[in-house]
Amino acid sequence: MSHLFQTYSRWNIHIKKAKGTLAVDESGKTYLDFVQGIAVCNLGHCPDQVTAAVKKQLDNLWHVSNLFQNGLQEKVAEKLAANSTGDLVFFCNSGAEANEAAIKLARKHTQKTKIITFQQSFHGRTFAGMAATGQEKIKQGFGPMLSGFYYLPYNDPDALKTMEDEEGIAAVMLETIQGEGGVIPANSEFLQEVQAFCRKKQALLIVDEVQTGIGRTGKAFGYEHEGLTPDIITVAKGLGSGFPAGAVIGKKGLSSAFSPGSHGSTFGGNMLAMAAANATLEIIFEKSFLDEVCGKGEYLQKELESLLQFPLVKDIRGKGLIAGIELKDPVQPLIEELQNEGLLVLPAGSNVIRLLPPLTVTVQEITEAVQKLNNVLTRHTAVTQ
Incomplete structure (x- = not known):
């Protein structure tokens, strides 16, 4: 009998050891890991530079709380601000917490309560995160949601016209690529329309970069591909290379809304997480590293397009090193x-295979992974014909 709540449909795999792209289970079987903790281990499993930074911090100090000055937080915040449209950072422990804080920040700053999000979005499992999420299956059984959220069709530039006369809009919140919703990239016209709408309505633009940030798309943040200037950016997953770390990045004009006592987190910005995050960003935010991610992402997308030969494969989508293979069957x-x-x-949903290799993946490993996909689709096609 397990003493765990059965909130996860776990695979019958027990990973015992992992390094880089490779993971080994308790029987000794080796896998190419294109999950990486769900886009968390962006430098692969146990990267040497991050491991060294965490081990050093372990010997000095683990936790003191946010009552004290924290030089590591300052270093990580400086890196996040220097590589984004933001100026100030609040640290927490996860993407859900980051989105929760972003919603609070937007409502408090604007003194408005309505927030527009999009169908098939995913913003976390707190009550505000669930309310922001445009998927009913996430909300089932939990009773009334937090009010004030509106869900528009994604990638529809005309959808915002239905909200033109609506007053009290605090923010529009979106993902530049809907990860959980099926690996669906936003198109440029749609994103520009959202930004124009925010400016017209004096609403904040919140970009959820929990899955697409920290180099995943070949840029520091996914919104950069379209030249957006978000007011608030949320990040987590890849920030700590596996240590729980999340952050809200906001423009300096929002500072008065998050004054002392307005929001907080006991473990947010923990010393070990910040040591991991600082070492992670030192690598990922280098231009040469991001250029390599772009090149490998282009190679991955090109190789995956070869799978369109199979009748079962409906579409190939993605950007950088997040990719989706939409199938006609579950x-x-x-x-x-x-x-x-x-x-x-x-x-990613019932009909999309999602690939999230580490940003350090090699061309050879990409080729090998696509060959494995080809092998499985070949066998599956032979059986179903």
């Missing part, structure tokens, strides 16, 4: 076959 049976083949991947 993906779960194929994900299990890929595990047998030695490749770990994720679903």
Whole structure:
């Protein structure tokens, strides 16, 4: 009997050791890991520079709380601000906490309560995060949601026209690529329309970069591809290379809304997490590193397009090193076959295979992963024909 709440449909795999792109289970089977903790281990498992930084911090100080000055927080905040449109940072422990804080910040700063989000979005599992999420399955069974959220069609530039006469809009919140919603990139016209709408309505633009930030798309943040200037950016996942770390990055004009006592987190900006984050960003935010991610992302997308030859494959989507393979049938049976083949991947909804390799993945590993996908799709096609 397990003493865990059964909130996860766990795979029958127990990873015992991992390094870089490779993970090894308790039986000794080795996998190409294109899950990486769900876009968390962006430098691969146990990166040397991050490991060294955490070990050094372990010997000095683990935790003191935010009652004290914290030089590590200052270093990480400086890096996040220097590589974004923001100026100030609040640290927390996860993407859900970051989005919760962003919603609070937007409502307090604007003194308005309505927030527009989009269908098929995902913004976390706190009550505000659930309310912001445009997927009903996330909310089932929890009773009334936090009010004030409006859900518009994603990638529809005309959808915002239905809100032109609405008053009291504090913010528009979106993902530049809907990860959980099916790896759906936003188109340029839509994003520019959202930004123009925010300016017209004096609403804040919140970009949820929890999955697409920290180099995942080949830029420090995904919104950079379209030249957006968000007021608030939320990050987590890849920030700490596996240590729980989240952050809200905001423009300096928002500072008065987050004054002393207005918001907080006991563990936010913890010394160990900040040591990991600082070492992580020192690598990922280098232009040469991001240029390599762009090149490998282009190679991955090109290689995946070869899978369109299979009748089962409906579409290939993505940017950088986040990719989605949309199928005409449910993906779960194929994900299990890929595990047998030695490749770990994720679903994104019921019909999309999601690939999230580490940003350090090699071209050879990408080629090997696509070959494994080809092998499984070949066998699956032979059985179903």
